[in-house]
Amino acid sequence: MAPNNRQRKTGKSSRSITNVEKRKDSHYALMISQFMYISLCMVLAGAITISHRTFLATLFENDRHFSHLSTLERELAFRTEMGFYFSYFKTIISAESVYDGLFQVMNDNITEYPSTINTLKRFNLYPELIVGWAYRIYISTSDFLGHRTKICWTVNRGEGLSPVQSCEGLGEPAYFYVEAAFLLNGLMLGIFFLFGTFLSKSIFGGLITVACFMFNHGEATRVMWTPPLRESFGYPFFVLHMFVVSYILRNKITSYLFALLIGGIQICFMLSWQFAQFALLTQTLAVTAVYLLQYISIETFKVFLKGQTVGLLSSFVLLFGNEMLLTSFFASTLLAAWVLVVGNPFFTRFKNQLAIFFWQSGTFVIGTLVLKLFIGKMLILEDDAHIGEILKSKFTSFKNFHTMLYTCAKEFDFIEQETIWKLLQTLVLPSAVFAFVAVAFHLLRNEIQFFKESKGTSSESTTQTKHSVVQKEKEDAELVYHSLQLLAFTAMALLIMRLKLFWTPHLCLYTSLLASKHIFPFGSKEKHYALLAVLVACMAWTGVDNLQVQLGRVGEFSNIPMEELVEWIKAKTPQDAVFAGAMPTMATVKLCTLRPIVNHPHYEDAGLRERTKLVYSIYSRKPLSQVKANLDKLGVQYIIIEDMWCSYKAKTGCSLPEIWDLEDKQYQGSQAACHRIKKNPESYFQLVFKNNIYHVFQLLSS
Numbered sequence: 164m165a166p167n168n169r170q171r172k173t174g175k176s177s178r179s180i181t182n183v184e185k186r187k188d189s190h191y192a193l194m195i196s197q198f199m200y201i202s203l204c205m206v207l208a209g210a211i212t213i214s215h216r217t218f219l220a221t222l223f224e225n226d227r228h229f230s231h232l233s234t235l236e237r238e239l240a241f242r243t244e245m246g247f248y249f250s251y252f253k254t255i256i257s258a259e260s261v262y263d264g265l266f267q268v269m270n271d272n273i274t275e276y277p278s279t280i281n282t283l284k285r286f287n288l289y290p291e292l293i294v295g296w297a298y299r300i301y302i303s304t305s306d307f308l309g310h311r312t313k314i315c316w317t318v319n320r321g322e323g324l325s326p327v328q329s330c331e332g333l334g335e336p337a338y339f340y341v342e343a344a345f346l347l348n349g350l351m352l353g354i355f356f357l358f359g360t361f362l363s364k365s366i367f368g369g370l371i372t373v374a375c376f377m378f379n380h381g382e383a384t385r386v387m388w389t390p391p392l393r394e395s396f397g398y399p400f401f402v403l404h405m406f407v408v409s410y411i412l413r414n415k416i417t418s419y420l421f422a423l424l425i426g427g428i429q430i431c432f433m434l435s436w437q438f439a440q441f442a443l444l445t446q447t448l449a450v451t452a453v454y455l456l457q458y459i460s461i462e463t464f465k466v467f468l469k470g471q472t473v474g475l476l477s478s479f480v481l482l483f484g485n486e487m488l489l490t491s492f493f494a495s496t497l498l499a500a501w502v503l504v505v506g507n508p509f510f511t512r513f514k515n516q517l518a519i520f521f522w523q524s525g526t527f528v529i530g531t532l533v534l535k536l537f538i539g540k541m542l543i544l545e546d547d548a549h550i551g552e553i554l555k556s557k558f559t560s561f562k563n564f565h566t567m568l569y570t571c572a573k574e575f576d577f578i579e580q581e582t583i584w585k586l587l588q589t590l591v592l593p594s595a596v597f598a599f600v601a602v603a604f605h606l607l608r609n610e611i612q613f614f615k616e617s618k619g620t621s622s623e624s625t626t627q628t629k630h631s632v633v634q635k636e637k638e639d640a641e642l643v644y645h646s647l648q649l650l651a652f653t654a655m656a657l658l659i660m661r662l663k664l665f666w667t668p669h670l671c672l673y674t675s676l677l678a679s680k681h682i683f684p685f686g687s688k689e690k691h692y693a694l695l696a697v698l699v700a701c702m703a704w705t706g707v708d709n710l711q712v713q714l715g716r717v718g719e720f721s722n723i724p725m726e727e728l729v730e731w732i733k734a735k736t737p738q739d740a741v742f743a744g745a746m747p748t749m750a751t752v753k754l755c756t757l758r759p760i761v762n763h764p765h766y767e768d769a770g771l772r773e774r775t776k777l778v779y780s781i782y783s784r785k786p787l788s789q790v791k792a793n794l795d796k797l798g799v800q801y802i803i804i805e806d807m808w809c810s811y812k813a814k815t816g817c818s819l820p821e822i823w824d825l826e827d828k829q830y831q832g833s834q835a836a837c838h839r840i841k842k843n844p845e846s847y848f849q850l851v852f853k854n855n856i857y858h859v860f861q862l863l864s865s
Contacts, residue, residue, distance in 0.1 A: 204360055204369070208353040211373055216349025221714070222387040223341065228719040231318050233327035235729065237337040238755050240720045243747035244764045245391040250754035251288050252340050255295025264295065275771065276741050276759035277798050284483040286765055289434040290396040294343045298336065305334065313338075344390035351399035352376060355668065358406045359675035362641065367695055368675035374699050375591045375671035378706025381713060382582055383667040394664060397436025402668070404428045405648070408446065408467065412453060412640040417462040425470025426477065433478035433488070437767055441550075442665065444493040445651035447471060449644050451500050455523050457516075458640035461507055468500055487767075490539050492531070499530035557658055562825055565772055571817035574661040582663055586670065588705040594698065595670040598677050599649065602642050605682050613637055642676075649673050724856035728803070729755045731852050731859075736801065743778045743794060744803030748857075752803070761797040782808055782819035782837050784830035790840075791847040794862060802848070804858045809837040 224230060227240055241249045251268055258264030268288060272279040282288055305312045312334025319326050333339045352373060359372030376383050386395045407428060411421050433439040454464040475497065479488045488494060503510075503523055510526075513519050553575065556566040569575045586592035649669050656666035676682055678695055685691075725748075732742075733756050742752050746764040753760050762775045777793040781802060794802060808819055816822070820835040840848055841858060852859040 204357060204366065207366070207369070208356050211356050212349045212353035214349075215352040216345050219345040219348060219387045220342070222716070223345070223390065225714065225717050226388065229337075229341075230331045231329050232720060233318070233329055234335075234337070235726065235755065236327070236720060236722075239722050239725050239729070239751060241337075241391055241751075241754065243750055245389055245750075246754040247750035247764050248286070248288070248291060248391045248393070249337075249340065250750070251282060251286075252291040252295050252298075253336065253754065255292060256298050256336055261296055261299060265292070268292070273753060273757065273759045274763060275774070276761050281483055284485050285768065287393055287397075287433075287435055287437050287482070289481075290343075290393075294340060297343070298339045301333065301339065341390040344386060344395045347399050348384065348386045348395060351402055354399070354402050354406060355672060358402065358409070359672055361406070362409065362645065362672065363675040363677075363679040364681060365675075365678040367692055368678035371678055371695065371699060372671050372675045374702060374706070375589070375594075375674050376668060378589045378702050378709060379586060379591055379667055379671065381709060382585055382663060383671065384664060387713075393436040393438065397432055397439055398664070400428055400432040400435065401439070401442055404432055405446070408450065409641040409644065411463065411466060412450070412459060412644055415459060415463050415640075416466055417460075419466060419469060422466045422469035422473065425467065426473030429471060429474025430477050430481070433474060434481060437487070440488060440491040440493040443471065443474075444491070444496055445648060445655070447493065447496045447500060449647035449651065451496075451503070451527060452647055453640050453643050454503075455520055455527070456637075456643065458637045458643050461504060464500075465504055468497065468504065471497055472501075486542050490535075490542055492535055495531050495535040495538060498534050499527050502530050503527055554658070564776055564822060564826060565766075567817070567822045567825065568766070571814065571822070575659050578657050578660045578663060582660070585709070586667065589709065590698065590702045590705075591667075591670050591674060594674045594677060594702075595649070598673055598682070599646060601682050602646055602676060606639060606643065606646075609637065609639065642682075645669075645673060724854045725751060727854050728852070728857045728859070732756045732758060735852070741798055741800045742803060743797065743799040743801070745805055745808050746775060748803055748805065761799055778802075779819060780823075780836070781840070782835060783823035783827055784820060784833040784835055785823075785827060787836055787840060787845055787847050790836050791862065800862055801851070802860050802862065804837050804840065804860065805856060806837075806858075807856075809835055 254267050255264040258267055269281045269283055270279055271282045313330045313332030315328055315330040317326050318329045355376060356369040356373050360366050360369030362368060407424055450467050453459055475488060475494060510519050510523050552566045553569050555561045556570055652666040652669050655662040741759045743761045746762060749760045749763050752758055762778045766772060774797060777797060780790045780793045781804060810818060824831050840860060844860060847863060848860040849863055851861045
């Protein structure tokens, strides 16, 4: 019998070895499969990045014929805030050294004459600083290697205009600058593809995200028309930030290395865009709700909070103590969230989960409001007061000079019906709503199941401890987060049209969930993907037309009146001549002439708002003597008046004289000062230049 026993043991051992080998083979096959999947995703993301960057550059070139403009014309093409930001890039690359350029932007006495300001602190100019340094390195390296950086030729403009020299290539500053914006936003769409793939756990989800974005391109981004704006440099970092947060929530990460990752990306976002604090506020609210609903543990929540805290404090330091960051609702909300963490032992003493939820929620809301009021009173800062006033004006009859300047602009009005209609036509809005409803049912079903299971767990935990509640983490934390984030972006877009640039891309991202078998576990994969293909084909019916409209937008930039004005200023006024006028025009004057200005388009600062109000008294009905006194307070020597600002109105009550009537009721019925000054400047002003758009008056000594 012994030999037989040995044979049976040997046979069992052989089968065991075979099973181990099979498991190893299966493990290696899985690793290879995952590697191939990740490689495919990265290749597709790279292709999407390059394609989107090329598409943006093509649209920009088609719109302005940028390649055939002179240096001056390219600068004139950057109107309003665009020219304002580009002027600092020009300062960085024109300085004798990097450190000299840094000193100039940190000690700027041209932008708000006669004050000297640190523009890095005030205007989120780190993109210009970094791109400017990159340009200097590129030029010096190319010179060393003997590499040709640009090609120049003469362009005959016709119509009696003098020929101009035009240069094309990365050696041309404007080209290098816009290329940085287009490359970053090309990368953004590549990240969106990976984001959609991650969220839906399917490459088809990533492809649907990209398709929706492209079919609604004009509603999802404006970087192709306005590359220098802050959103062009800031928003791509926010997309990456949301991606990392989603990964942390899904995988219940507790490693503090991810806190540093969140903080690092957040720093890039906050240094690039002053609006970052508001976007991050919505994120903090959403993730806090995820925690309160017990979808993540306190340890995972702390990773998120530490990352955001590192990002906020580091940005505060790198922006040289920008007080708006500390007085923002974002900072108050973050502090209130930390109160929840510190007070966790107190809250968990309650046995009832519903009681815990209401205690924590009440503490969070009240804490946020109290901290906001307390910090605001402590620092006595009113830079963000206009945000509350704008929201107040949306729901009440409240109006003042500053809110009217905002709300009369199309970008700050309620969302247009046309935008909603376009999103309906491309089916992205119905698709996102359908996905949202499906996710809501999925989460509700899981909540009911969790409640049933927790009943038994709760009774068992009572026998273990008298004063504690065992918390179980639920799945799908990232779905709850994105659902809440989408609701926040929807509210923002409905109130302020400009903020649809957050909403539309997130609709596209949320639509990727239609490809998720986790949310739609019905039927075979083949049928599921066939339905998705039909959906994308229906989207393309209108989406392709939208793309063709954008590609068909062909023009050539020309602004002869502004060119005449700039050339006159450079030729006929001293280098230290001080100018005032409409905010968009002042950005161009600073960029093209380097003359000191007293106001500019960056309207977020309380002091700048009051400066602009004094300058804009030229468009009120005040007596000329009072207008002159207001300009003298600022040290203005030349005032530029544009007819359109005197009479143009986007809607009833929105011309500047009508806006001034809100405060100057005693002067209602009088002719606007801008009209009177052209007819009879009296002894206060002297006309020194005019064309069919601009009138320049020199202020006479009293």
